[in-house]
Amino acid sequence: MRNLQSIGMEKGLLYETIITTQDANRKPNAAPIGVICRGVNEVVIYLHEGSQTSRNIKANRRFIVNILKDPLRFVESTLGTPPLNHFDQYRDDFYLKDTDAFFSATVKDIKDIVKKDDLGPSKLSIITAEVDDIKIKRDQVEPLNRAIFAILEALIYLSRMEIADKDTATIYSGKIRDMSRIVSRVGGSEHKKAMNTILEALENRDE
């Protein structure tokens, strides 16, 4: 029996995916959503209240997570809904035809919270779900995790600080701290260890 490890998902990391759902009229929907791997068969997602994905998942208590890297599918599902012919059907569910892999998940728990960030308070639902069926469509499946890229970005700024003036260095220092926040949110223990080393190097410079 396959589990999330078979598609390269590690516990504790957040992956960038596209979630497909359907409404009461069986109209499919796709939206880019970060999926946290909580265990070999459990995921957690945070959904904004009022989004189509949130409405569909609350109604059906079920969703499909598509693992892919196709940039056009991410753009398309952010700006609107992909055309019907980009979806395919597996039993009663819709998934994205071009996906590298996908899995279905059944909701176990829904918790509604209010989160405050720099854009003000927003209503979120924390959905915990159990993974049912995992389907692999391509040889090479690699779920997208942003941590290593945030680290590379931070390292680029850290290197450039060597030759930057004071004002530019302050901007770079801010960017490194932005990257550190991404790593805390999406990364695993090795990523966090790496980012701590970067922050230490940054602090030694600041003094």
Next chain:
Amino acid sequence: MRNLQSIGMEKGLLYETIITTQDANRKPNAAPIGVICRGVNEVVIYLHEGSQTSRNIKANRRFIVNILKDPLRFVESTLGTPPLNHFDQYRDDFYLKDTDAFFSATVKDIKDIVKKDDLGPSKLSIITAEVDDIKIKRDQVEPLNRAIFAILEALIYLSRMEIADKDTATIYSGKIRDMSRIVSRVGGSEHKKAMNTILEALENRDE
């Protein structure tokens, strides 16, 4: 015979790697370098004048490209040189012990140029090299390309613009344009097409 396709490298894309070289005393060195795939057996790299990697490659006309995603190795090789026990030897060359894959490359051409950017002029060498031997050490090899991450980042800012005030929206617009520059530099045609759609959506908002 293996070629760059067998480790997932596509023509035209720039990958984040760690290049290992050695000096005249056979002391190994490692540095994070972007490697452009120019064909199934050809790569191009841009090196800063005076860097240890540049000196070593100019002396030996040879280098090793390590394909890996280990965050600590990237941090270590940016901040200094990894300890000797992190290297391993393949024939006369050094590679990183933990790498997912590596290949050796022989220099075909060196062109010295002066490049001007926002930090002033800098001397660079453009090195064209032919790929010799490719060694795969792990089942799943996936060379790091930043384009899809720049696109995801741009999409996050584009979505947030819906609820941002005017000043914040201007900052987000700047960040999307930064991401677009990364995609032009490191991405393939699908990434560029995706980024153009994002920029069009941004311009339609701006009006």
